Amino acid sequence: MKRQLILEDGTRFVGEAFGSKRQAVGEVVFNTGMTGYQEILTDPSYCGQIVTMTYPLIGNYGVNRDDFESIEPHVFGFVVKEACLSPSNWRSEMTIDEYLRMKNIPGLAGVDTRKLTRIIRQHGTLKGMICDMDVSVTEAIAYLKETELIRDQVKRVSTKSAYASPGRGHRVVLIDFGMKHGILRELNKRHCDVIVLPYNATAEEVLQLHPDGVMLSNGPGDPKDVPEAIHMIQGILGHTPLFGICLGHQLFALACGANTEKMKFGHRGSNHPVQHIETGKVAITSQNHGYTVTEQSLSRTRLQVTHIALNDGTIEGLRHRDVPAFTVQYHPEASPGPEDANDLFDDFIAMIEQFKKERGVVHA
Numbered sequence: 001m002k003r004q005l006i007l008e009d010g011t012r013f014v015g016e017a018f019g020s021k022r023q024a025v026g027e028v029v030f031n032t033g034m035t036g037y038q039e040i041l042t043d044p045s046y047c048g049q050i051v052t053m054t055y056p057l058i059g060n061y062g063v064n065r066d067d068f069e070s071i072e073p074h075v076f077g078f079v080v081k082e083a084c085l086s087p088s089n090w091r092s093e094m095t096i097d098e099y100l101r102m103k104n105i106p107g108l109a110g111v112d113t114r115k116l117t118r119i120i121r122q123h124g125t126l127k128g129m130i131c132d133m134d135v136s137v138t139e140a141i142a143y144l145k146e147t148e149l150i151r152d153q154v155k156r157v158s159t160k161s162a163y164a165s166p167g168r169g170h171r172v173v174l175i176d177f178g179m180k181h182g183i184l185r186e187l188n189k190r191h192c193d194v195i196v197l198p199y200n201a202t203a204e205e206v207l208q209l210h211p212d213g214v215m216l217s218n219g220p221g222d223p224k225d226v227p228e229a230i231h232m233i234q235g236i237l238g239h240t241p242l243f244g245i246c247l248g249h250q251l252f253a254l255a256c257g258a259n260t261e262k263m264k265f266g267h268r269g270s271n272h273p274v275q276h277i278e279t280g281k282v283a284i285t286s287q288n289h290g291y292t293v294t295e296q297s298l299s300r301t302r303l304q305v306t307h308i309a310l311n312d313g314t315i316e317g318l319r320h321r322d323v324p325a326f327t328v329q330y331h332p333e334a335s336p337g338p339e340d341a342n343d344l345f346d347d348f349i350a351m352i353e354q355f356k357k358e359r360g361v362v363h364a
């Protein structure tokens with residue numbers, strides 16, 4: 001069955017429907033990963049977005065139980081060149097078509113996704129709509145113009161209530177802004193006693209749990225749409241070591257007085273080179289973000305840039321000069337992508353231990 005993707009600038013891509021047949025409106029973004037479509041589909045940071053993959057064959061190793069990064073996918077639509085419907089892998093439990101059908105996510109195949117990507121790169125991210133063939137371009141443009149993109153993504157994807165992922169090690173409070181499971185997996189691997197809190201937890205609620213450290217997760221949307229989190233971070237800074245990833249990094253920057261801005265088309269892929277300024281060491285990293293911390297805004301803060309993106313020079317890591325806190329824009333938990341930066345979780349544990357030593361804390 002033929003369906004189409006229409007962009008707000010009037011560009012139209014006709015392709016074959018797969019997955020759900022419902023209509024979807026979202027911000028169209030591209031991901032350059034050659035693999036990892038399962039993790040991408042279930043990364044809650046894509047909530048509100050229609051994701052297109054530049055790699056031409058998607059679905060070839062099927063879908064399995066183990067590679068999900070959240071229980072439910074939050075991506076609004078999925079556009080590919082070729083959706084493989086006869087996957088070949090011993091772990092495969094269903095096809096990508098079956099999965100998207102089950103989760104009510106519309107897919108569109110047979111699209112020249114590299115052409116689509118070039119348009120996005122030229123114009124910046126655009127609104128788009130996956131719909132049936134009877135919708136005209138004029139109708140779609142009018143509809144897209146009057147349809148506001150959602151701004152409550154974090155509220156939609158964050159846990160509704162607190163829960164524990166117990167361990168015998170350091171007490172970590174993990175704030176879930178749309179957390180990928182990979183973050184919890186890395187903390188569990190290091191025996192942390194984790195309590196996951198919703199995005200709107202207050203500083204008092206966090207500190208009442210007597211954390212040895214606080215982790216700020218990744219998440220969807222514009223960091224400025226989550227003022228309650230910025231306020232919470234200001235209330236805990238200096239009281240406990242802090243480590244933030246992606247949206248967590250952006251919220252931390254805002255809490256410290258810096259600014260953030262929307263990028264033209266963002267970074268989404270599994271091979272983004274990031275340089276650690278102090279050592280010169282380069283890590284190949286997994287990334288998914290459309291906002292960035294504004295460099296010029298740092299002069300009014302106590303923040304120091306620790307990492308930069310080698311492709312465009314944007315900020316990839318920050319450290320607070322006075323209190324134990326550091327954050328990165330990229331994904332040390334990988335999933336999908338390389339694990340070059342995985343040792344940042346060890347740095348977090350080391351920071352917790354150092355802080356405890358200085359404070360003379362005896363537990364754990």
Ligand SMILES: NC(=O)CC[C@H](N)C(=O)O
Pocket residue numbers: 045217218219220221222223245246247248288289290291292
């Ligand atoms: N992966 C993330 O946490 C993304 C952060 C933010 N939503 C952005 O697009 O920049």
